[in-house]
Amino acid sequence: MDSKTAGTGASPGAIQAHYDVGNEFYRLWLDDSMTYSSAMWRDENDSTSLAEAQQRKLAWHLQHSGADRAASVLDIGCGWGAMLRAAARSRADGAPPLARGVGLTLSEAQAELARSLTANEPAMPLEFRLESWADHRPADPYGAIISVGAFEHFTKPADDAATKIEIYRAFFSRCRDMLAPDGRMTLQTIAYGDPLDTVAAGPLVEDIFPESELPRLPEIILAANGLFEIERFRNDRNDYGRTCEIWATNLKAQRTKAIEMVGKEQTRRYERYLKFAAWGFFSHRLHLLRFRMKRR
Numbered sequence: 296m297d298s299k300t301a302g303t304g305a306s307p308g309a310i311q312a313h314y315d316v317g318n319e320f321y322r323l324w325l326d327d328s329m330t331y332s333s334a335m336w337r338d339e340n341d342s343t344s345l346a347e348a349q350q351r352k353l354a355w356h357l358q359h360s361g362a363d364r365a366a367s368v369l370d371i372g373c374g375w376g377a378m379l380r381a382a383a384r385s386r387a388d389g390a391p392p393l394a395r396g397v398g399l400t401l402s403e404a405q406a407e408l409a410r411s412l413t414a415n416e417p418a419m420p421l422e423f424r425l426e427s428w429a430d431h432r433p434a435d436p437y438g439a440i441i442s443v444g445a446f447e448h449f450t451k452p453a454d455d456a457a458t459k460i461e462i463y464r465a466f467f468s469r470c471r472d473m474l475a476p477d478g479r480m481t482l483q484t485i486a487y488g489d490p491l492d493t494v495a496a497g498p499l500v501e502d503i504f505p506e507s508e509l510p511r512l513p514e515i516i517l518a519a520n521g522l523f524e525i526e527r528f529r530n531d532r533n534d535y536g537r538t539c540e541i542w543a544t545n546l547k548a549q550r551t552k553a554i555e556m557v558g559k560e561q562t563r564r565y566e567r568y569l570k571f572a573a574w575g576f577f578s579h580r581l582h583l584l585r586f587r588m589k590r591r
Contacts, residue, residue, distance in 0.1 A: 318375070318408045320556045324545035328353075329375035329408070332444040332483065333535035333583050345541045348534075353381040356441050359527075359587040360481040364390040365438025369473060371428045372445025373398025376409030376421065383419040396421040399431055428469055436475040446484035446515075450508045459510065463518035471522045474590045480523070482586040485535070487511050488579045512584065523588035535583040536576030543569035 318329075325331055326346040334348035335355055341348075356378060357363040364387045370378050379396040386392065400406050400423065409423040424431070428445075449466060450459045470480055487509050519525060546553060546565060553562045575581035 316557055316561065318404050320553060321375075323549040323553055323556075324542050328377040328380075330377045331374055333531060334538045335531060335534055336537065339533065345538065348538075349377075350381075353378055354385065355585070356443065356481045356483070357382055357385060358387075359479070360439040360441050361479050362439040362441055363387040365478075366391065366393070367395040367435070367437045367439075368393065368397070369431075369433070369437040369440045370396070370398040371440065371442035371470075372448075373400050373405070373409065373423060374444070375405050376412060376423060378441055378443065379409075379421050379423075380413065380419065383421060392418070394420060397431075397433070397437075398423045399426050399428055401425065401427065428466060431469075431473070433473055436478070437473055438475050438478055440470050440474055440478070440480035442470075442480065443483040444485075446482060447504065447509055448507045450510070451506050452508045454508060456511075456514060459508070460514050460518045463510065463514060464522070467519045467522045471590055476590065478590045479526075480588050480590075482515075482584075482588065484515075484584055485509055486515070486582045486584050488532070488575075488582045509581075512582070515584070515586070519588060522591060524591055526587045526589055528584055528586040531583045531585060532576040532579070532581060535581070536573045539569045539573035539576065543573065 321329065321331065326344075326349050328346065328349055330349040330353070333352065334345055335352035336343065336348050337351075343351075354363075360368075362368045362378075362382045363385055368379065368382050370376075370382075373379060376398055379398050382396055383393045396419070398406075398409060398421065400409070403425060406423045406425050409421075413419045413421050428442075446463075446466075450462050454462070474480060516525065543566065546562070546569065550562060553565075572581070576583065
């Protein structure tokens with residue numbers, strides 16, 4: 296959900312209906328990095344904070360994509376820019392400074408805040424563009440690509456499996472074209488758990504993410520075939536369930552301020568969404584997939 300970029304799926308208007316609710320509203324219940332996607336804990340007994348678990352997630356993507364060593368990095372669905380800021384600050388031993396980082400989003404509010412957070416840091420050569428991956432045409436290939444939480448917005452509920460795979464394949468083809476030879480990308484997305492169960496995600500998709508449809512693991516594998524080698528993937532559904540529970544607790548604690556900012560009905564919508572999403576992940580109906588892929 297960090298993203299907000301789309302190809303032929305959710306329109307810019309649908310994306311902005313969710314992500315442009317207000318930066319200060321999200322600041323009430325996210326961690327200080329403004330990371331709006333699943334955190335990563337070591338295991339169920341890991342008692343580290345949400346903020347620490349979010350930093351571990353960022354580090355996982357930087358390491359497995361090679362973004363902590365690459366001279367240039369593309370973040371598709373960059374949210375408020377936490378991943379690219381981490382890519383600029385957290386370089387691997389012996390790696391040169393990041394020369395160029397580009398983030399794509401369809402949310403004006405996210406782009407504005409991401410730019411402001413790096414405006415006074417000239418050592419961070421970061422650019423945040425209000426642009427879709429389908430329209431982005433870099434002058435040179437990137438050394439690494441990361442996409443967290445954008446994939447869920449690329450197709451629509453009316454799309455059948457063949458159409459979804461075609462759209463996902465167009466995405467992977469564009470990523471391959473934008474990536475240097477032997478380069479890697481990481482992808483993080485919510486997916487349906489039960490291949491036949493679409494009811495479980497209904498309120499999540501329709502009420503909170505209009506015009507969006509979740510993928511299924513076989514669709515992703517088929518779409519990437521021949522374009523990327525899937526070197527590894529993991530299902531961290533419990534991490535996202537735990538993340539949503541913490542967000543719900545944070546929002547409850549700030550409910551009065553939230554209502555003042557966005558109104559009672561909007562606050563209730565997010566409360567329902569976070570509670571429902573947590574249930575979906577813990578009940579196996581929703582999965583949280585993380586992939587490391589190598590350009591073929």
